[in-house]
Amino acid sequence: MRYWLMKSEPDEVSIDDVMASPRQTTAWFGVRNYQARNFMRDQMQVGDGVLFYHSSCPEPGIAGLAEIVSTPYPDASQFDANSKYYDAKATPEQPRWISIDVKGTRKTRLLSLAEMRTISALEEMVVLQKGSRLSITPVTPAQWKTIVTLLKE
DNA sequence: GCCAACGTTGGC
């Protein structure tokens, strides 16, 4: 059982979109970074906890809680020439990118990036490190507990 | 829109 922070641009997929999806579940596709892919491929397991983070928006921060509900499978958008995620070097025989299904647990109040930076128990979070821009980053159990506690009520 | 930081590409 691990914990993750996953970034999504709310203009693309927001926490509201996830909660409005059938079974509150959405396919996480479009990851085109090897480090993030490897986290999904090698470490994620069904039941892992997810901090759903809104990025590239007026108020970035954690907007909800979610969980991993599938094992990895090929990301269909890599084969779609009309997709912005198309990858000419990927083939169905040798896929390069993967998807995983994420189920929203609940929308929370926004724990903004600015507020996160004021919490000393979170200062080691990967996402808060200078220059960090990975879309999927590991979260420690202690960090998870701190955040979930802050988001209770 | 700016720009720091990081990742990828491709010539050599």
Add this chain to the structure above:
DNA sequence: GCCAACGTTGGC
């Protein structure tokens, strides 16, 4: 394998 050039991310 090096590394310059270029592209992307994402907060501000």
